[in-house]
Amino acid sequence: MLLERAWRASQGLRLPRSTIYKPGIRNFASNFPSNKTIPRWQRYLRRTGYLGLGVGIVWGVDTQFNASALGRNLRTLWACALITYEYKRNFTPEKSEQIPELHERVADILFNLFTSNGGLYIKIGQAIGANAAFLPRPVQIKFASLFDDAPQIPLSEILSVFKSEFGRLPSGPGGVFEYFDEQAVASASIAQVHKARMWPGPGQAEGEGEWVAVKVQKPAVGKQTEWDLGAYRIVMWLFEKVAFDLPVYFVVDFISDHLRQELDFVMESENAQRTAAFVAADPRLSQTVYIPRVFPALTTKRIMTAEWIDGVRLSDRDGIRRLVGELPGVSKPLRGGTRAIMEPMVELFSAQMFLWGWVHCDPHPGNVIVRPHPAAPRTPQLVLLDHGLYVQLTEEFRREWCALWEGLLAGEWGVVNGVTRKWGMGMPDMLASTILMRPVKLQRGRPQQDPRLRRKPIEEMDNYERSVMMKAMLKAFLIDTDRMPKVLIFLLRNMRMVQGNNKSLGSPVNRIKITGFSASRALTRSSPHANLRTLVSEYYHYAIFRSVMLSIDLAFWLARTRQWLWRLLGFKHAGMGFEDELERSMRGMAKSGFGMDLGPDAFDG
Incomplete structure (x- = not known):
């Protein structure tokens, strides 16, 4: 073998791969053929196996140690x-x-x-x-x-x-x-x-x-x-x-x-304690609303301990109606009916938005419990749970929010337009209707719209044209997103949930009236050091506001009377209340004015 290698080397030739040997070492090369000699399907199968093994390892580690x-x-x-x-x-x-x-x-x-x-x-x-x-x-x-x-x-x-x-x-x-x-x-x-x-x-x-x-x-x-x-x-x-x-x-x-x-449950416990302090300082709410005590010594970032409360969740509609005597099942029902439940609830969230600037953003019915007041067993008391999500309003925004609500209800176009423009938002009619969850026209005629948004009547548009128009309207609504107060996202959600709670119990209270009065009172009380001219102007607008609110209240009681008569006569829509009628009008205006197809539960939050 050595002589053959020397001869081939002198002639400039190479030995075949299969004949290369080293003393005392087996020819491993002959046992491992090159890729050229392996069938293609075997190479693909081997690579697929490696890939599957790698994916399996990553999946296992992700599942076991990284919560998927x-x-x-x-x-x-x-x-x-x-x-x-x-x-x-x-x-x-x-x-x-x-x-x-x-x-x-x-x-x-x-x-x-x-x-x-x-x-x-x-x-x-x-x-x-x-x-x-x-x-x-x-x-x-x-x-x-x-x-x-x-x-x-x-x-x-x-x-x-x-x-x-x-x-x-x-x-x-x-x-x-x-x-x-x-x-x-x-x-x-x-x-x-x-x-x-x-x-x-x-x-x-x-x-x-x-x-x-x-x-x-x-x-x-x-x-x-x-x-x-x-x-x-x-x-x-x-x-x-x-x-x-x-x-x-x-x-x-x-x-x-x-x-x-x-x-962060430590932050949630602090939120609960802060809200409890606000409630305790309010003479009316302190008797109708309760925040469960938390135990800081037994609370960490991932575990929170609070007082146990027995009661009926607001999501249990039949249970609530039995509790107040509207359905049989309780020997000593609570006084005041569902009105005694919803009125303090609307007052509570109105105070949060307009007076405290500290707003609970998840008031869905599962987070509200109704129980007999411990000191007055025939009086209902609301217990507010789940204090993990709050927003803090700046003083400037709080005053603008109050002014916007008062302007909306008094039909003061200049006030509403000024606030919405400052917030980088267009189409004040659309914002007003979204906030109040009822049709609002701040100017006579059809809702104000950019002419570019309407090329032909909505009834003549196909699905594609309506969708394109809706996209253009949303862009016209959010003119400058950098200036838009982000807290509006949670405030609107809060109000929709409160409205949905009122609707689910048959609209026992005039939500718009309670909220509007709270906004107006907060606005007139928020400037104790203002000059005489400012105070006179504020109270003048408040007087106009009161007259408008009277008309809203008349509409509410008309709806309540009609609701009572329908129930008495057994009509099909006996359960339709004030909130239902507002939503029906809102859906009609959205369809005809903005091309929006709103479902029956679109405003329930």
Whole structure:
């Protein structure tokens, strides 16, 4: 072999690969053929196997140690890509008749995304759905069923949170509580609530400790938060820049900051204590509204302990009606009927907006409990829960908000136009109708519109033309998003929920009257050091405002009388109240004036 190699080298030749040997070493090259000798299907199969192994490892690590955050983001980006593809391909004049089906498919994609991912996605979906009235009808319907509900997490995860936060178990010898119910009484997207009993205090026997509600954050939420908010940012950017060409990205930072705050239970406990102080300082609300006490020593960033309250949730309509004697089932019903429940509720949220500048932004009926007042068992008392989401209004905005409401109800075009222009918003009629949730025409004739938005009557437009006009209207409505007060997003959501609560109980109170009077009183009382000319001007406008409010009140009582007569005579629409009639008028105006197809639940928040 050596002689052969020397001869070949002298002749400038090379040995074949299969004949290359080294002393004492086996010829491994002959056992590992080159890629040229391996069939192509085997190479592809091997690469596919490597890829599958890598994906499996990443999936396993993401699932076990990262709460599936990466997988959730990929699902989000895939949904976003599908929506973009659907609109780019199918939102054309040639496919105008198919646009309703297009909206239906997109609504299904969004709904499946939010419900599959859960967690903060439910909160994000609710934040987007706060303005569902401006979305296509199928999306309105889907968002109306996007509830903040979720399965319970295993007890092992609850125990891990307690060990992390307190260094001990929730109950048992040395536990945080004397008794801790392992079965949660409620479970939402980011936390679940358990009933527990505190250890007995001085002078108390075993088993006499106070009952408390313990809110425990789900462990996966903390890991998913920044991933979810990052995906939310990307999606909104794509929707604005690529898919829809609509001004939506400007709200991302504001909403993200407030969603992060909902995950800090120490901040939530501070919010509850601050609200309780406001309520206690108000002579009327202190008797009709109650904020459960929190226990700071038993509260951390992921666990909050508060006083346990027994009562009927506002979402239980039949239970509320039985409680006040409108349905049989309670031997000693509470006095005042549903009016005694809704009146303090509207007064509470009006005081938050106009007097305190400190607004609870999630007053859905599941967060309100009605119970007999402890000191007056025949009087109803409202208990407000879930204080994770609040907005703080600046003094300047609070005064402008008061002035806007008074101007809306008094028909003062100059005031409304001045405030809306300052906020970088156009189409004051549209803003007024959105705020009051009733048709508003600040000038005679049809609602003010940019001539470019209307090329022919809405009745003659096809689906594509109406959608294009709606997009143009939204752009004309949000002229300068940098100047728009972002708190409006949550204030409008707050008011829609209050309206929905009033509507669900048959509209027992004149919500617009109560809210309007609160705004006007706050405006006249907010400048104690103003000069005489300013005070005279404010009270003059207040007198005009009172006369307008009288006409609204007459309309309310007319609706109540008609409602009573219909119920007495057994007519089909016996349950239709003042809020229902306002919504019906609003839908008609939106359809004829703005081309908006609003569903029956578009204003329920």
